[in-house]
Amino acid sequence: MKENSLLSDLAAYLFSNSSGNGRTPSERELAEHFNVSRGLIREALAILEAMRIVERRAKSGIYLTTTEASVDAMALFAKAGVPLDPILIYETVELRKIHEIKAAELACARATEENYARLREILDLSEAKLAQGEGLAREDRDFHLEIVRATKNSVFFRVCSVYYVMGEQRLPIYFGDLARSRRSHEEHLRIYEALVARDGNLAQALMSAHLQGAESYWKGLIGGPPMPE
Structure with a gap:
């Protein structure tokens, strides 16, 4: 072995x-x-x-x-095919949302031209995939992690990378719905524009709305707890 x-x-x-x-x-x-x-x-x-x-x-x-x-x-469990506790999954998705909203704000202040070029490349790849009728599981992951990378905080990047390891078996299923992939791509474009404009408030708001769909999907899939009042 x-x-x-x-x-x-x-x-x-x-x-x-x-x-x-x-x-x-x-x-x-x-x-x-x-x-x-x-x-x-x-x-x-x-x-x-x-x-x-x-x-x-x-x-x-x-x-x-x-x-x-x-x-x-939990990422190790996901790789090994070990069942994860549904509540832990839901709580992790919720934590990912909190982190990525903050990442969007920080990226507006810290992103370099290299980060913007990489995001544009990912968006171009997404458009090509959609034109071929393919989902965006990899491109979605790459887009989000490039935003985290743009924070220039390596620990932040490692933490957020774990979330995508945990979901790598589910993402192709989630993005197998082409309507969902197209909608996600359109939202990515708007987030990208806010990042280029370095509008931190708008980038956070767009990221929050974007991730709400994924949070709702996971909640429905695993029967997550009700949102607090």
């Missing part, structure tokens, strides 16, 4: 083979199952523990703690 696939495979295996109280197979059993050394399993478990996926209890064993999992951990 390649080491770079061990984390996601291990997370999926632990999820599928834990007992009712969350206890998982031992280090020895895991090493035998994956045909790797116990040292490698121990290192992988240390990473999963740091991500709050598991907890190692002295003289008791290894236990899943997925309800406390970090955002990075």
